[in-house]
Amino acid sequence: MNFRILFGSIIIASMALAAIFAPSIAGQDPLKTDLSGGECLKAPSLKHLMGTDNLGRDVFSRMAYGTRVSLSVGFIAVFISLILGVVFGAVSGYFGGWVDNIIMRTVEIVYCFPTLFLIMIIITFMGPSMINVMIVIGLTSWPGLARLVRAEFLSLRERDFVLAAKVQGVSNLRIIFRHVLPNALGPVFVSATLSVGTAILSESSLSFLGLGVQIPTPSWGNILSSGRNYMDYAWWLTLFPGMAILLTVLSFNLIGESLREYFDPRLVGRGN
Amino acid sequence: MIRGWWEGVTRRMAEEIDVEIKHLTVQTGTKTVINDVSFSLYKGEVLALVGESGSGKTMTALSVLDLLPPELERVRGEIFFNGRNIFDMGREEIRKIRGKEISMVFQEPFTALNPVMNIGTQLSETLIAHGCFKPTPSKVHGPWSIVPAFAKASEGRHGPIMSDQLKHLLSTVKLLDNVLTAYPHELSGGMRQRVMIAMALSCGPSVLILDEPTTALDVSIQKEILDLIKNIQKERALSVLFITHDLSIVNLIADRVCVMRQGKLIEIGMKEKVLNAPEHEYTKMLLGCIPRLGDTRERLPCF
Numbered sequence: 001m002n003f004r005i006l007f008g009s010i011i012i013a014s015m016a017l018a019a020i021f022a023p024s025i026a027g028q029d030p031l032k033t034d035l036s037g038g039e040c041l042k043a044p045s046l047k048h049l050m051g052t053d054n055l056g057r058d059v060f061s062r063m064a065y066g067t068r069v070s071l072s073v074g075f076i077a078v079f080i081s082l083i084l085g086v087v088f089g090a091v092s093g094y095f096g097g098w099v100d101n102i103i104m105r106t107v108e109i110v111y112c113f114p115t116l117f118l119i120m121i122i123i124t125f126m127g128p129s130m131i132n133v134m135i136v137i138g139l140t141s142w143p144g145l146a147r148l149v150r151a152e153f154l155s156l157r158e159r160d161f162v163l164a165a166k167v168q169g170v171s172n173l174r175i176i177f178r179h180v181l182p183n184a185l186g187p188v189f190v191s192a193t194l195s196v197g198t199a200i201l202s203e204s205s206l207s208f209l210g211l212g213v214q215i216p217t218p219s220w221g222n223i224l225s226s227g228r229n230y231m232d233y234a235w236w237l238t239l240f241p242g243m244a245i246l247l248t249v250l251s252f253n254l255i256g257e258s259l260r261e262y263f264d265p266r267l268v269g270r271g272n
Numbered sequence: 273m274i275r276g277w278w279e280g281v282t283r284r285m286a287e288e289i290d291v292e293i294k295h296l297t298v299q300t301g302t303k304t305v306i307n308d309v310s311f312s313l314y315k316g317e318v319l320a321l322v323g324e325s326g327s328g329k330t331m332t333a334l335s336v337l338d339l340l341p342p343e344l345e346r347v348r349g350e351i352f353f354n355g356r357n358i359f360d361m362g363r364e365e366i367r368k369i370r371g372k373e374i375s376m377v378f379q380e381p382f383t384a385l386n387p388v389m390n391i392g393t394q395l396s397e398t399l400i401a402h403g404c405f406k407p408t409p410s411k412v413h414g415p416w417s418i419v420p421a422f423a424k425a426s427e428g429r430h431g432p433i434m435s436d437q438l439k440h441l442l443s444t445v446k447l448l449d450n451v452l453t454a455y456p457h458e459l460s461g462g463m464r465q466r467v468m469i470a471m472a473l474s475c476g477p478s479v480l481i482l483d484e485p486t487t488a489l490d491v492s493i494q495k496e497i498l499d500l501i502k503n504i505q506k507e508r509a510l511s512v513l514f515i516t517h518d519l520s521i522v523n524l525i526a527d528r529v530c531v532m533r534q535g536k537l538i539e540i541g542m543k544e545k546v547l548n549a550p551e552h553e554y555t556k557m558l559l560g561c562i563p564r565l566g567d568t569r570e571r572l573p574c575f
């Protein structure tokens with residue numbers, strides 16, 4: 001256990017707790033507007049820990065509920081992209097030849113489109129909802145991961161221990177997922193943790209454009225983007241969601257780094 | 273019979289053949305790496321395959337397991353194992369032979385082990401691949417062992433790899449149980465090579481291919497490993513194809529010798545004959561390369 005994994009896990013764990021117990025933490029209805037005199041755009045106080053927004057809603061309650069959206073979109077989207085990226089990348093890199101050709105050309109086709117644009121097109125057809133946002137972000141973000149995994153496999157498959165496993169009669173599938181993949185997990189995890197951040201940001205952008213989580217349901221993304229207009233005199237509307245995203249991404253990175261060391265015993269004892 | 277005239281001279285025809293290579297020819301795009309090589313490995317013998325670097329020894333060995341690198345292409349030839357041509361076998365069929373019937377140990381024990389897998393797990397892989405892994409852990413001792421659930425938990429994350437089967441495997445190569453939970457980087461070269469040998473032997477193969485198994489080790493460890501190999505070979509009556517370019521090792525371990533040069537088979541015969549009365553010029557030159565005590569020659573004849 002080191003400082004990084006401790007810090008990262010504490011942040012992620014408290015985010016996860018906030019997501020699960022949002023109703024009891026929030027204290028106030030995140031959807032309740034209060035347009036009566038002076039309740040809009042109030043600075044943080046004991047009554048409103050993170051202030052109120054332009055419609056007089058309690059930002060702290062909205063943030064607590066928004067955690068649910070952001071974390072689940074982040075996790076599930078990355079999970080989908082991880083599975084697709086690892087399977088396609090591994091098969092592509094290990095076997096090479098025509099399999100590699102087909103998969104890599106597909107990856108390039110997906111790459112041709114700006115990701116957000118592609119997501120928007122698909123969401124337009126599927127209809128905006130949280131589930132669709134997760135699936136679509138997952139389905140569009142695997143190519144980068146697949147390329148990374150493929151590159152790792154291209155160099156790893158030449159290593160002697162792969163030939164040694166083949167000589168012992170270990171099957172190709174087992175060599176791919178049990179012998180080679182653990183050697184490639186370091187960069188994959190680092191990349192996946194970064195993707196969680198990207199996925200949370202993508203969700204925010206979509207929510208901002210009205211293609212993600214539908215107003216008035218709160219998500220960090222739509223709190224942040226609606227606060228954008230009041231940045232000059234209501235700093236709390238952008239600071240808190242911004243900090244939440246920053247801390248979450250940072251924590252995932254710290255955990256990813258520590259995991260990398262766990263999977264690569266040669267690194268144990270170096271650093272820290 | 274097409275099978276070489278030399279075999280009749282040196283072996284009785286009745287003796288059983290384990291692996292028979294017939295007219296093997298392997299090429300890259302431009303170069304012939306193995307050129308019409310034919311020889312047999314008899315049951316229970318140690319056949320040394322010698323030759324200079326790049327003469328195609330490793331590629332010949334890999335051909336036997338149908339594991340030539342993709343850049344190389346077999347243009348001609350057959351390899352018979354148990355009377356069947358391995359190049360006619362299906363993918364699954366040949367996989368079941370690898371490691372179970374024919375095993376191979378490489379030159380570099382430093383790279384042939386997976387750096388992120390502990391030794392126990394790596395040993396179990398071969399067994400699992402051939403469906404003969406018995407993951408019965410040895411009995412857990414200590415106060416908790418009376419409660420089955422606790423006993424199970426105290427096996428910890430090393431549970432199945434502490435099995436008696438794996439411990440026994442390690443003992444055949446004279447390694448201690450604690451190696452099971454070690455990672456390759458924690459072991460010395462000699463220990464790693466022992467692990468490789470244990471792995472190769474785990475499913476009880478009848479043929480063992482050793483590709484310069486001691487070249488990467490220092491002299492005293494070489495001796496230990498060679499003795500180990502020799503003992504196991506005798507005990508189990510293994511057929512061994514021993515690749516090396518060290519003629520003193522050949523003298524120590526081999527029954528027959530096969531000399532290769534630039535992909536061609538130059539000479540094959542009983543050890544005593546090839547080492548003492550070589551027929552071919554190249555073999556004589558190769559023998560002339562061994563520096564002897566009291567040798568007064570200024571330059572080695574082959575350079």
Ligand SMILES: Nc1ncnc2c1ncn2[C@@H]1O[C@H](COP(=O)(O)OP(=O)(O)OP(=O)(O)O)[C@@H](O)[C@H]1O
Binds near residue numbers: 300323325328341343
């Ligand atoms: N992947 C490959 N692609 C192209 N040519 C190769 C490849 N591997 C080996 N060769 C060629 O095959 C020839 C024989 O190589 P091989 O490894 O069998 O030699 P060797 O007798 O085992 O040598 P050493 O004693 O150095 O191990 C070499 O000359 C090399 O040029």
Ligand SMILES: [Mg+2]
Binds near residue numbers: 329330483
């Ligand atoms: Mg070689």
